[in-house]
Amino acid sequence: MLYHLLYPLRDLWFGFNVFQYITFRAVMGSITAFLISVILGPIIIRKLTFLKVGESPRRQHVENLYKLHKHKEGTPTMGGIIILLSLVLSALLWARLDNRFVILCLISVLWLGVVGFIDDYIKLIKVRSLGLSVAAKFTGQLILGIGIALYLFFDAQFSTQLYVPFLKHALINLGIFYIPFIVLVIVGTSNAANLTDGLDGLAIGCVTFIALTYGVITYLTGHIKISEYLNIYYLAGSGELTVFCACLAGSGLGFLWFNSYPATIFMGDTGSLPLGGVLGVISVLIKKEILLLVVGGIFVAEVLSVIIQIASYRFFGRRAFLMTPLHHHFQLLGWPESKVTIRFWIVAFILALFGLVTLKLM
Numbered sequence: 001m002l003y004h005l006l007y008p009l010r011d012l013w014f015g016f017n018v019f020q021y022i023t024f025r026a027v028m029g030s031i032t033a034f035l036i037s038v039i040l041g042p043i044i045i046r047k048l049t050f051l052k053v054g055e056s057p058r059r060q061h062v063e064n065l066y067k068l069h070k071h072k073e074g075t076p077t078m079g080g081i082i083i084l085l086s087l088v089l090s091a092l093l094w095a096r097l098d099n100r101f102v103i104l105c106l107i108s109v110l111w112l113g114v115v116g117f118i119d120d121y122i123k124l125i126k127v128r129s130l131g132l133s134v135a136a137k138f139t140g141q142l143i144l145g146i147g148i149a150l151y152l153f154f155d156a157q158f159s160t161q162l163y164v165p166f167l168k169h170a171l172i173n174l175g176i177f178y179i180p181f182i183v184l185v186i187v188g189t190s191n192a193a194n195l196t197d198g199l200d201g202l203a204i205g206c207v208t209f210i211a212l213t214y215g216v217i218t219y220l221t222g223h224i225k226i227s228e229y230l231n232i233y234y235l236a237g238s239g240e241l242t243v244f245c246a247c248l249a250g251s252g253l254g255f256l257w258f259n260s261y262p263a264t265i266f267m268g269d270t271g272s273l274p275l276g277g278v279l280g281v282i283s284v285l286i287k288k289e290i291l292l293l294v295v296g297g298i299f300v301a302e303v304l305s306v307i308i309q310i311a312s313y314r315f316f317g318r319r320a321f322l323m324t325p326l327h328h329h330f331q332l333l334g335w336p337e338s339k340v341t342i343r344f345w346i347v348a349f350i351l352a353l354f355g356l357v358t359l360k361l362m
Contacts (some may be wrong), residue, residue, distance in 0.1 A: 003096050020217065029094035030250035036086035045258065045265050050078035052196020053124045061142045075263060078120045080271020081257065083204075084113045087252040091244050101285055104151075104243075105278050108144060112190060115140035117270035124268075126195070139210045141190050141277065142264070145183035148281060153179050155223045163233055163287045165358050185289050186280040191275025192299035195306060195325045200263035201256055202327060202341045206348045208252035213295050213352040214282050220359065221286045223338030230261040230359050233287045241282060248278070261338045274306040295355035302326050326351045 017025045048054075053072040088106060115137060123131030131137075152158045153176075160178035164170035174181055197203035216355040220226050222239025251358045255271070258264045267275075276299070283292040293300055305326035312320040322332040328342045 001097060003094070004098075005073075010104050012135075021238050022242050024223075025094045026215065026219075026246035029090045029243050029319065030246040032357065033086045033090035033247045033250030034254040036089055037082050037251050038257055040085060040263070041082050041254065041258050043078070044082050045076055048265070049172065051125075053078055053120075053357060071262070072266075075266060077124065077266040077268040078117070079259065079265035080267040080269070080274070081119075081272045082258070082265070083251050083255050083267060084109060084274065086254055087247050090250065094247065095243040096240050101238055101239055101241050102244050102286070105241065105281055106149065108148070108186075108278045108281045108332065110276035111144050112141065115268060116271065116273035119273075120268040120270050137189070137269075137273075141187045141273070141285040142176050142194065145186040146179070148186065148284070149179040149182035152284070157336060158230060158236075161287075162289070179308045181289075182284050185284055185292070186277055187241060187282030188303075189283075189292065189296070189299065190273050190277035190301045192296070193238045193279070194269060194272040196299055196302045197267060197272040198325060198329070198330075199327050199337050200261040200339050201259050202250050202344055203253055203272055203275075204256050204259055204267060205341065205345045206296070207279065208249050208256070209345070209348045209352045210279055210296050211248040211252060213355055214279070214286075215242050215249065216287070216356060217288055217291075217359070218242045218245055218286055221288075238286050240313065245282065261341060289359065291355055294358065295352055296346055297351040305329065305336050 003019045003025065006016045008021075010016040036304075051199040052074075053076050087109060088129075089104060091102065097103070113238055115132075119131040130139075135207040147150065154161065160174050160176075162172040162174055162178075162181070164172065193203055193207065196206060218240050218241035220230060221233060221235050222237060222242070224234055226232040255267065279292070279296065280289075283289045302325040305321055305324045308320050312318060323329055326341050327344065331337060335343075
């Protein structure tokens with residue numbers, strides 16, 4: 001919005017010329033998102049506390065884990081509202097609103113935010129512990145995934161080729177199968193973030209690392225000379241996603257201000273579903289879907305732990321982990337919650353750096 005309002009005035013004062021630079025608007029968007037989160041956070045926390053929208057840890061057949069999380073009882077959740085407000089408001093202020101990639105990301109965040117909000121509302125306000133049915137939640141994610149997949153499939157600017165990391169010029173033409181692949185990425189990432197959201201600060205910390213990493217990658221992807229030098233996919237206009245990623249990182253840091261251990265608020269599905277989903281959307285737009293498996297390695301490990309646990313119990317009659325998702329396994333091994341979170345952050349940071357390094361190997 002500010003770009004459209006102030007950049008045309010550059011002839012009146014040269015200072016308005018800075019609004020043409022993606023890097024300037026990305027930094028300002030990140031700072032704005034952080035400040036909005038920090039300012040709105042206490043207000044929303046007080047309101048949710050007043051409404052008694054609090055966490056109710058379930059025993060989940062693991063008494064020791066229940067004891068470890070019992071202190072969280074009553075902590076307000078649905079904190080994803082803070083993230084969504086700060087992200088959307090800052091993106092509207094600093095991103096170019098004539099950029100369709102930004103619009104797609106905003107639609108994705110708002111759509112999945114509504115799905116997550118309804119789930120949390122039923123779970124907490126209506127006191128139905130399971131919230132939305134699995135089918136209803138999956139349908140909401142599926143509608144978004146199919147919508148974006150069809151939009152991109154019939155867009156002449158996009159190809160159906162899949163870029164393989166680590167291998168130069170390695171392309172796989174998926175053809176019509178590009179549609180279910182996109183759906184899988186978006187729905188899978190959304191649910192992976194949801195599974196990771198189990199400890200104070202864990203999910204939002206990982207999301208912030210991924211957002212910063214993809215912020216760099218989107219900038220490179222949208223810069224014709226740099227993308228040619230690095231031999232990576234070039235997409236005109238995708239550099240504007242750098243502003244969105246920066247706003248996402250800023251809102252993540254702002255939420256972490258309150259969500260760090262011991263958390264005074266949890267994000268709930270209102271936050272985890274849209275955050276994971278929009279990361280999937282961004283990876284699809286710039287054709288770095290497979291790289292997301294590397295950069296989002298923590299998400300992958302959490303999902304794999306659940307799959308392995310189910311398969312192990314079904315086929316061998318015993319559990320491979322003390323409990324899944326994976327972060328609970330380490331908790332039951334005796335690791336303090338803060339140590340589990342920080343060590344997962346360290347791994348997420350290393351994976352983010354490795355993901356950036358791989359760009360020169362493509």
